[in-house]
Amino acid sequence: VRPDCLMNSPRMSPLSRSARKLYQNTLTVDLDVDRLEYFLCYDLEIYSKDKRLCNLSKLSFTGIAQRIKANGLENRHEDLSNLSMVLESFLSSTLSLPAAVVYETHSYMGLIKTAQKNNQAAKMHFLKALWIVCSSSTEGQIPKEQLAVAMHRLARAYMTCKHYKEAVGILQKAIANYRIAGVAKEHSCVVDANKVFVEAQRAFAATPQPKAKKEAVVHRRRKRMQHSNWFGAARGLKLFRKQVNASATTDAELVLNIIPGIETHVHY
DSSP states (O other): OOOGGGOOOTTOOSOOHHHHHHHHHTOOSSOOHHHHHHIIIIIHHHHOOOHHHHHHHHHHHTTHHHHHHHHOGGGOHHHHHHHHHHHHHHHHHOSOOOHHHHHHHHHHHHHHHHHTTOHHHHHHHHHHHHHHHHOGGGTTTSOTHHHHHHHHHHHHHHHHTTOHHHHHHHHHHHHHHHHHTTOOTTSHHHHHHHHHHHHHHHHHHHSOOTTHHHHHHHHHHHHHHTTSOHHHHHHTHHHHHHHHTOOOSSHHHHHHHHSTTGGGGOOO
16 A cells, blocks of 8 residues: 555645645655655656566665664665665656656755765756756646755755855745745745855855956956957967966857857857
8 A cells, every 4th residue: 555645746736725735844855755765666666667677666665764764864875875776777767757757856866965975966966956847848747836945955055065156046046936935934944045045145255255356357358358359369368368267178268258249250
């Protein structure tokens, strides 16, 4: 018998007012281990034709919620590796999936990579999840609260990677979308978003900005180059790259970043 209490997922649409209130009560930015167990043991067999993968998932992850609650997610190293393998295999072996299922899978993978301290991989999964939930083609498939949650998770990943400026901007949008979705300001997700937002602001303010001088050089050089032609600009590129420590791989790429409209004169 499937445990119906674990069926809360981003695929409930449309939601009645009472159902939405119940759904918001289960909303979390952290890993919902009960929902994860249901997804792995029951949802996979609905969407995947790989019976071997489905049987392996059910055999490996029945009871995983209790194991994680007892020992903590970070301490379940073998489970984390198996989770990552099964979810990646699920996405790669299934050609056609509802957008909401792909969103949920990438969200799980991002949270698992976070627990494994693989922050760059986590950020990429959260970016993919956000892209899916923002897509116009998914409108109506995923509750609007999930847009705020996806932004919230991505912002926390940026915080972990010490990209504080990006985290501040994303958290502002996440908090606004929680409000638009009608999530109460006392909700744990909103409270955490505001807390991380303050931390990101303080961290960004305390971070030295070594590029300020380089940006001033860029600005002065840009003003000069805007009045020169392509060949004149090209002659100054070697000095310019040295001044700003530019990372462009070709002169053409560097000029494209400097002079508006120059792309009409560049041939690769």
